[in-house]
Amino acid sequence: MSEIGVWITALTTLAIYSFLYRDNPFYKAAEYLLIGLTVGYSLVISVKTVLWPGLVLPLVGGDLAKIIPLVLGGLMIIRLVPKLTVWSRIPLAVIVGAGAGVSIPAMLKARILQQMGATVGHVASLNGIIMLVGVIATVMYFYFSREQKGILQPVAKIGTWYMMIFFGATFGYTVMSRVSLLIGRMEFLLGDWLHLLGG
Amino acid sequence: MRTRLPVIICGVFGVFMAAQYFITAEPVTAMYRAVLDWMQIIFVCALLVGILNVILRQLKSAARPGPDRVYAGIALFGIALMVVLGFGWGIGRGSAFLWVFNNVQAPMQTTVFSLLAFYVASAAYRGFRARHFESALLIAAALIILLGRVPIGEMISSHVPAVVSWVLNVPAVAAKRAILIGIGLGMTATAIKVIAGLERAYLGSRTR
Structure with missing residues (x-):
C-alpha cells in the first residue's frame, strides 16, 4: 500500500471509530463517503459485468433474443416514474415466478431430503442418535398446528435446548469474527500507519 | 389487467422453471438458461432503480439548505468518483477504481x-444473565466456542478442543438441520402459493 493510501485508510478508519465516543461530523462524513463509494462501485460493476457483456454487446452483435430482457429491464427502470410504476409488475412477476419455480425442486432436494437423509443415515452411533433426537425435537418446536401440550411439550422443550446451543455457538463465532476484524484494524493503525509494532 | 396479467406471467414462469428440473430435452434446457439470463438482467435493472433513487435523494438533499447538504455532497462525490474512475479508466488490475x-x-x-x-x-x-436453563446453555455454548478457538482453551485442558468440535458437529448441527428443514418447507409452500396466485404481496399492497 502506498504512503498516501495508508494515510487515507488511517484517517477514514479513525473517523469511523470516532463513533465510539458519540455521533459526530467526522463519523457522518465517513458514513456518507462509504455510502457514495458503495453505490458508485455497485453501479459500475453491475453495468460493466452484467449489462454490457450480457445485454448491450449481444444486441449490438444482432442477437434479437436479447430484446426481451431489454424490454423487461426497461419496464423495471420506469418504476422511477410514479405514473408508470404499474408496468414494473411484469418484470417483477417474471423474477418472482421463475425464482419460485426454481426454488421448489432445489429446496426439496437440498434443504429437506438431503438434510433428512444425512440425519437418519448415522443413527447406528450415539452421536447419530443425539442428532436424530435434536432434529425431531427442534422440528416439533416449530409445529404450530396443535397446541403444545402432552407429549409435544417436553419434546419441544428439548428442541429449545438444542437451539440454544446452536445460537450460542453462532454467537461465539460472530464475536470471534468481529474481534478478529478489530485486531486487523488495530494492526493496521499501530503497524502500517504508526510503525509501532515490531517485526 | 393490472393484477391478472402479472399473476398469469408469474404462474407460467413458475410452472416452467419447476418442470424443467424433470425434463432434460435441449430446447427446454436452452429456454431455462435464457430465463436465468433474463433474471440476472432484471435484477441488475432493479439494482439500478435503487441506485438512481439514492442519487435523486442525495441531489434533493444537496439542493436544500441545511447541515445535511454537506453530507449529501460527500455521498455524491463518492458516487461520481467511482463512476468516473470505473467508466473512464476501467476496473481491471492496477486501475484507479x-x-x-x-x-x-x-x-x-x-x-x-x-x-x-x-x-x-x-x-x-x-x-448474558443465566436466568433460565436455556440462557445458561446459550452462554455455555458461546463460552466453549470462544475458549476452544483460542490457544488458552487448550492450555486450560486438552479436552476443550474436542468438546468444541463435538458441540459444533452434533447438537449445533442438529438444530441447524431442523431449522434448514423448516426453511425448506416454508419456502416450498410459499413458492407454491406464489405460482398459484394465492400470494400476491410482491405486486404491492393495493392488490391484496
Whole structure:
C-alpha cells in the first residue's frame, strides 16, 4: 500500500471509530463517503459485468433474443416514474415466478431430503442418535398446528435446548469474527500507519 | 389487467422453471438458461432503480439548505468518483477504481464491521444473565466456542478442543438441520402459493 493510501485508510478508519465516543461530523462524513463509494462501485460493476457483456454487446452483435430482457429491464427502470410504476409488475412477476419455480425442486432436494437423509443415515452411533433426537425435537418446536401440550411439550422443550446451543455457538463465532476484524484494524493503525509494532 | 396479467406471467414462469428440473430435452434446457439470463438482467435493472433513487435523494438533499447538504455532497462525490474512475479508466488490475476500492472502500467497510465488536461485547454483558436453563446453555455454548478457538482453551485442558468440535458437529448441527428443514418447507409452500396466485404481496399492497 502506498504512503498516501495508508494515510487515507488511517484517517477514514479513525473517523469511523470516532463513533465510539458519540455521533459526530467526522463519523457522518465517513458514513456518507462509504455510502457514495458503495453505490458508485455497485453501479459500475453491475453495468460493466452484467449489462454490457450480457445485454448491450449481444444486441449490438444482432442477437434479437436479447430484446426481451431489454424490454423487461426497461419496464423495471420506469418504476422511477410514479405514473408508470404499474408496468414494473411484469418484470417483477417474471423474477418472482421463475425464482419460485426454481426454488421448489432445489429446496426439496437440498434443504429437506438431503438434510433428512444425512440425519437418519448415522443413527447406528450415539452421536447419530443425539442428532436424530435434536432434529425431531427442534422440528416439533416449530409445529404450530396443535397446541403444545402432552407429549409435544417436553419434546419441544428439548428442541429449545438444542437451539440454544446452536445460537450460542453462532454467537461465539460472530464475536470471534468481529474481534478478529478489530485486531486487523488495530494492526493496521499501530503497524502500517504508526510503525509501532515490531517485526 | 393490472393484477391478472402479472399473476398469469408469474404462474407460467413458475410452472416452467419447476418442470424443467424433470425434463432434460435441449430446447427446454436452452429456454431455462435464457430465463436465468433474463433474471440476472432484471435484477441488475432493479439494482439500478435503487441506485438512481439514492442519487435523486442525495441531489434533493444537496439542493436544500441545511447541515445535511454537506453530507449529501460527500455521498455524491463518492458516487461520481467511482463512476468516473470505473467508466473512464476501467476496473481491471492496477486501475484507479480498484485502488480506491482497496484503499478506501474495503477498509472502511471492515472498520464498520469491527465497530460491532464493541457493541457485541456490551450486548453480551447486558444480555448474558443465566436466568433460565436455556440462557445458561446459550452462554455455555458461546463460552466453549470462544475458549476452544483460542490457544488458552487448550492450555486450560486438552479436552476443550474436542468438546468444541463435538458441540459444533452434533447438537449445533442438529438444530441447524431442523431449522434448514423448516426453511425448506416454508419456502416450498410459499413458492407454491406464489405460482398459484394465492400470494400476491410482491405486486404491492393495493392488490391484496
